[in-house]
Amino acid sequence: MGKVEDILNDLRVSVETWDKELAIRAVDRAVEAGISPFVAIEAGLARGMSTISVLFDEGRLYLPQVLAASQTMQLALERFGPLKLSESLSKGLIVLGTVQGDIHEIGKNVIKAFLRGGGYTVIDLGKDVPPEEFSAAAKEHGADIVGASALMTTTLICQKQVVDVLKDEGLGDVKTIFGGAPCNQGWVNSIGGDGYCACGAEVIDLVRRLLNE
Ligand code: B12
Numbered sequence: 449m450g451k452v453e454d455i456l457n458d459l460r461v462s463v464e465t466w467d468k469e470l471a472i473r474a475v476d477r478a479v480e481a482g483i484s485p486f487v488a489i490e491a492g493l494a495r496g497m498s499t500i501s502v503l504f505d506e507g508r509l510y511l512p513q514v515l516a517a518s519q520t521m522q523l524a525l526e527r528f529g530p531l532k533l534s535e536s537l538s539k540g541l542i543v544l545g546t547v548q549g550d551i552h553e554i555g556k557n558v559i560k561a562f563l564r565g566g567g568y569t570v571i572d573l574g575k576d577v578p579p580e581e582f583s584a585a586a587k588e589h590g591a592d593i594v595g596a597s598a599l600m601t602t603t604l605i606c607q608k609q610v611v612d613v614l615k616d617e618g619l620g621d622v623k624t625i626f627g628g629a630p631c632n633q634g635w636v637n638s639i640g641g642d643g644y645c646a647c648g649a650e651v652i653d654l655v656r657r658l659l660n661e
Contacts, residue, residue: 455474455477455478455492456488458470458474459524460492460493460499461496462524463496466513466517466519468523471520471521471524471527472524474492474524475488475528476527478492486648489528490649493524494558494648497521497554500518539568539569540568540569540593542570542595542655543573543582543585543594544570544571544597545574545581546577546596546598547596547597547607547610548577549600550576550597550599551576552600552628553597555599555628556595556597561648562648562651566651566655573585577596579606579610582596582610583613583619586617593655594624595627598628599629599630600629604630608639611624611639623658625641625643626639626644643657
């Protein structure tokens with residue numbers, strides 16, 4: 449196995465085995481080897497989280513293990529520090545959060561890391577965010593885009609509430625982007641949203657398109 453593959457493998461395994469020490473060592477090695485954090489996340493850490501999702505779905509893992517794996521992923525994301533891309537892009541401001549009733553935040557944090565890395569300013573409202581808070585923050589900060597994550601079929605409807613409340617508050621010009629396991633392009637079209645993407649690597653292209661860059 450080449451050095452890069454070896455490091456990506458360690459990143460994946462660290463999440464799969466919720467081994468925080470391995471995660472930190474692997475992130476440090478990735479930085480030293482000049483592996484882009486974006487590659488490290490998508491081809492390493494996120495793959496580990498996918499394995500965890502499958503094992504959890506199959507009933508071979510339980511919530512405490514999923515939590516431990518997700519904490520390992522978060523720790524690794526933080527260890528990379530603020531991500532930078534070499535090219536400088538025209539900037540926009542994006543308000544981001546996980547919808548009300550939903551505490552899943554890893555996907556949202558991956559999106560945040562990619563956006564910040566792409567030169568955008570991100571106001572992170574955190575998790576369990578009521579729709580009115582998205583619109584209040586969009587107004588306060590003059591957002592170009594509002595993004596909302598939903599990971600459960602039961603909270604998906606809150607993405608529609610985000611679109612609705614923005615319109616009600618006269619912020620219909622602000623673009624909206626959505627994602628999360630139960631979300632798809634058809635759903636986003638049906639709620640009058642502007643963009644969907646299934647993974648962090650696609651979000652910069654999506655945002656550029658929406659902002660006509
Ligand atoms: C990790 C996890 C947890 C962790 C969350 C830790 C944290 N701090 O986030 C913990 C253990 C806390 C947890 C708790 C619960 N969970 Co959970 N969890 C998961 C799991 C296994 C993985 C999610 C994850 O982090 N994936 C990794 C990230 C990187 O991927 P992602 O989130 O999909 O994000 C990517 C894309 O979707 C997209 N994206 C995501 N958001 C956005 C936003 C925008 C704007 C854009 C553009 C793109 C985008 O880009 C991201 C990066 O590539 C999923 C399984 C699954 N299939 O998703 C279940 C899952 C979501 N959980 C589930 C459930 C039921 C729960 C609980 C209710 C369990 C319980 N009985 O207590 C609680 C939730 C309580 C609550 N009120 O929210 C169910 C939901 C079922 C449903 N109804 O739809 C799932 C699907 C598992 C299952 N098959 O049953 N969970």
